[in-house]
Amino acid sequence: MRVLRRGVANEGRRLGDLWMWAARRRHAVPAGAEVFAYAREQAALMYAMTFVYFVEAFGVWVLLRDAPSLHRIVLPFDVYTVLLVLGAHAVCVTRPHVLCADTLRVRRGLRVDLSIPVTLIAAVQRENRFSHPAREGELDLDVGARTSVTLELTGPVTHFTAFGRAREVTVVRLHAEEPDRLVRLLGQRLTRARTEPSPVPDRPV
Structure with a gap:
């Protein structure tokens, strides 16, 4: 039941993000934060899929033009399928990675939303890698089957899967x-966090 509620909630968010995408707005990006998009490489595929489903819907209309009652039943499913594909792209456009002063928020549409304190990052490097089978303790947010930045942490952070399972x-x-x-700005944040002087303790009374 909880999985069903989570699925319905995600569908509502996906449709809501379609409106945000049309309005050129982004989700939860505070003032002064650095934004890093990641959806461009999947755009061509998503648009192609949308076109295919649109053509399919038109074909169904042609086939059922003499059966309007049946077409009225099928049409909502065709429209929903097109919106589903566009919504899957919209949630990636409206939910970019966000770098604040002390936190990096990494996202992958509705599937992943993970806030990582800068102080927990041991190293950041520019690294092109193609996706591979998931390993324990690793989280891959690939787009077009590849990643371009690798973060190594000093300790585990908890990531919750789409079904609510916790992973370290x-x-x-x-x-x-x-x-x-992203690597340059995050490196600057890391340097600043490591070189800031510790607060001077109060003198004993």
Whole structure:
């Protein structure tokens, strides 16, 4: 029952993000934060799938033009399928990676939304990798079957899967359209966090 509720909620978010995409808005991006998109490489595939489903819907209309009652039953499913594909792309466009002063929020549509404190990142590197079978303790947020940035953590962070199962991860691989800028800015945050002087303790009374 919980999985069903989660699925219905995700469908509502997907449709809501379609409106945000049309309005060129992004989800949960605070003022002053750095934004890193990742959906561009999948856009051509998603648009192609949308076109195929649209052609299919038109073909069904031609086949059922003499059976309007049956077509009225089928039409909502055709429309929903087109919206489903567009919504799958919209949630990736409206939910980019976000780098704040002390946190990197990595996302992959509705599937992953993970906040990583900068102080928990041991190393960040520009690394092109093609997706491979998932390993214990690793999280791959690939787009077009590849990632471009690798984060190594000093300790585990908890990632919750689409079905609510908790996983501890210490390596996060993600894709960004500007990987060099992400690595550079994140490196600056890491340097700043490691070199900031510790607060001077109060003198004893």
